[in-house]
Amino acid sequence: xxxxxxxxxxxxxxxxxxxxxxxxxxxxxxxxxxxxxxxxxxxxxxxxxxxxxxxxxxxxxxxxxxxxxxxxxxxxxxxxxxxxxxxxxxxxxxxxxxxxxxxxxxxxxxxxxxxxxxxxxxxxxxxxxxxxxxxxxxxxxxxxxxxxxxxxxxxxxxxxxxxxxxxxxxxxxxxxxxxxxxxxxxxxxxxxxxxxxxxxxxxxxxxxxxxxxxxxxxxxxxxxx
Numbered sequence: 428x429x430x431x432x433x434x435x436x437x438x439x440x441x442x443x444x445x446x447x448x449x450x451x452x453x454x455x456x457x458x459x460x461x462x463x464x465x466x467x468x469x470x471x472x473x474x475x476x477x478x479x480x481x482x483x484x485x486x487x488x489x490x491x492x493x494x495x496x497x498x499x500x501x502x503x504x505x506x507x508x509x510x511x512x513x514x515x516x517x518x519x520x521x522x523x524x525x526x527x528x529x530x531x532x533x534x535x536x537x538x539x540x541x542x543x544x545x546x547x548x549x550x551x552x553x554x555x556x557x558x559x560x561x562x563x564x565x566x567x568x569x570x571x572x573x574x575x576x577x578x579x580x581x582x583x584x585x586x587x588x589x590x591x592x593x594x595x596x597x598x599x600x601x602x603x604x605x606x607x608x609x610x611x612x613x614x615x616x617x618x619x620x621x622x623x624x625x626x627x628x629x630x631x632x633x634x635x636x637x638x639x640x641x642x643x644x645x646x647x648x649x650x651x652x
Contacts, residue, residue: 467535528552554591
């Protein structure tokens with residue numbers, strides 16, 4: 428009887444250990460799974476979000492005092508006549524693009540970062556709605572990443588910025604970078620989509636780059652650009 432009890436006890440222990448190992452493995456897999464951050468869609472009012480912006484028939488509730496701190500445009504349309512409007516129509520832009528601007532501007536629960544995927548949209552929205560702090564963040568992003576942007580992204584950003592803020596200092600970086608592209612890459616660009624004076628600037632910069640070229644000093648070359 429004693430041996431039988433010991434055998435039964437040992438079997439129970441082994442079974443418990445096996446179950447424990449399974450539970451540990453399952454727990455580990457759950458903990459290690461990445462969790463993506465979900466950004467607010469501004470679809471519901473809150474005690475602070477008391478102003479309804481209506482874009483393409485959809486509601487976006489914002490804190491009027493907060494967004495007006497960053498944009499004269501929002502101040503003019505929300506506080507027209509000196510009192511806060513309860514709802515304001517946002518025309519001429521797509522809902523998804525305007526929502527992306529709000530997610531970059533507002534904490535929802537944190538600000539959405541500017542990336543290569545959304546920067547062209549954000550530049551366009553920030554220019555349209557005069558959100559200068561967001562525009563500065565875009566400029567800083569381009570300055571940091573100009574060397575990593577591929578030719579399609581460079582063209583897209585040059586096109587967007589030339590249409591909404593032609594004389595922005597970031598245009599200099601973009602035009603200079605594009606002017607250094609090989610002839611074949613430039614020949615594939617749809618320059619008809621970019622203002623003619625910007626295209627003229629690009630080829631003038633390219634001409635000067637070729638004219639100056641690498642200058643020899645002793646046994647070394649030094650590029651003047």
